[in-house]
Amino acid sequence: MSPRKERNKIPAHIVQGIRDKRKKLLHGPYSCPKCGIDRLRIGIDVKLKEVVAVCVCGLEQKLDYVSAFEAIDYYNKCVDKFLKFYKNSISHES
């Protein structure tokens, strides 16, 4: 008989939903920083220690392999790299 405990309990179906969403986020697809469509995929080759982010729009970016990284970490790196590159290309044009 503890109403407070009952209130804090999250229904199982909601917990499962969050888990599914997380799983999906870990493996992509992610929003592409170039075209904005959720078609960016992170390919990780553990054997060759190669990581590449590829999108259907033609964006392709090689990333440094870090064993502790998850796909989402590479995605963040990829976005950072792209934004830097994008900024540089703008400043070169003007």
Ligand SMILES: [Zn+2]
């Ligand atoms: Zn794209």
